[in-house]
Amino acid sequence: MNQQDEYFLRKAIALAREGMITGQGGPFGALIIKDGEIVGQGCNQVTSTNDPTAHAEVVAIRDACRNLDTFQLEGCTLYASCEPCPMCLGAVYWARPNRIVYGAFHSDAAQAGFDDQFIYNELDKPREHRHIPMTQLLRNEADAVFHEWVALEHRKSY
Numbered sequence: 058m059n060q061q062d063e064y065f066l067r068k069a070i071a072l073a074r075e076g077m078i079t080g081q082g083g084p085f086g087a088l089i090i091k092d093g094e095i096v097g098q099g100c101n102q103v104t105s106t107n108d109p110t111a112h113a114e115v116v117a118i119r120d121a122c123r124n125l126d127t128f129q130l131e132g133c134t135l136y137a138s139c140e141p142c143p144m145c146l147g148a149v150y151w152a153r154p155n156r157i158v159y160g161a162f163h164s165d166a167a168q169a170g171f172d173d174q175f176i177y178n179e180l181d182k183p184r185e186h187r188h189i190p191m192t193q194l195l196r197n198e199a200d201a202v203f204h205e206w207v208a209l210e211h212r213k214s215y
Contacts, residue, residue, distance in 0.1 A: 062158050065090050065136040070160055073113065073138035076100025083171060085113040088136040089121035089154065096133065097121025113137065114145035118152045128215060130154040139166050142173045143180070151215075 065088055072086025082101035089097035099116025103109055114137055122128055133154040135141075139161040141149055149157060163173060175188075184191045206212060 061093065062134075062136075065095075065134070066138075066158055066160055068095075069113075069136040070138045072098060072100045076102070076113070081105045082111065084138070084169070085166075086138045087113040087117035089117050089130060089133050090136065091121075091125070091130075091133045096124050110144065112142065112145050114141050115148050118148055122152070128152070134158060139163065142166075142171075143176045 069086045069088045072088070073084045074086070076082055076086060077084040077100075082103045082105055085101040087099055088095055097117045097120035099113050099118075099120055101113045102111040102116055105111075114135065117135070118130065121130055121133065130152045131154070135149060135154045135157045137145075137157065137159040140159045140163045141157065142163065166172070167174065179187050184193075
């Protein structure tokens with residue numbers, strides 16, 4: 058951890074506090090930094106936007122991608138006030154920043170009522186035993202679209 062990491066992590070924590078106090082959502086904040094500059098930021102906006110995916114990290118990723126005109130965040134660092142939840146971690150891996158620096162552990166968030174352990178538990182279960190029933194149908198028809206994608210000459214891979 059260096060001084061720059063501490064500086065930007067404190068800014069992410071301040072975003073978490075500001076978002077919470079202004080009623081935007083829960084106590085989470087995130088920044089995306091590239092070459093020492095903030096290129097994206099966000100606080101949790103789940104309740105203010107009625108969007109369950111509007112977690113701070115996702116909001117910050119969307120902001121950075123818009124500002125950088127890209128869907129990949131290579132060369133960037135994500136600073137998050139808390140360890141990313143499973144959904145955010147998935148978004149982070151798709152965005153591909155170089156690294157993540159976070160403050161609180163997800164167990165700290167659980168103590169405040171933001172417990173995502175049930176998601177980790179669900180992922181370990183066979184599909185047929187998950188809390189939300191999953192039904193698989195029309196595999197051949199759906200899979201055909203992937204074959205079309207592979208054959209597409211001008212696809213933009215990610």
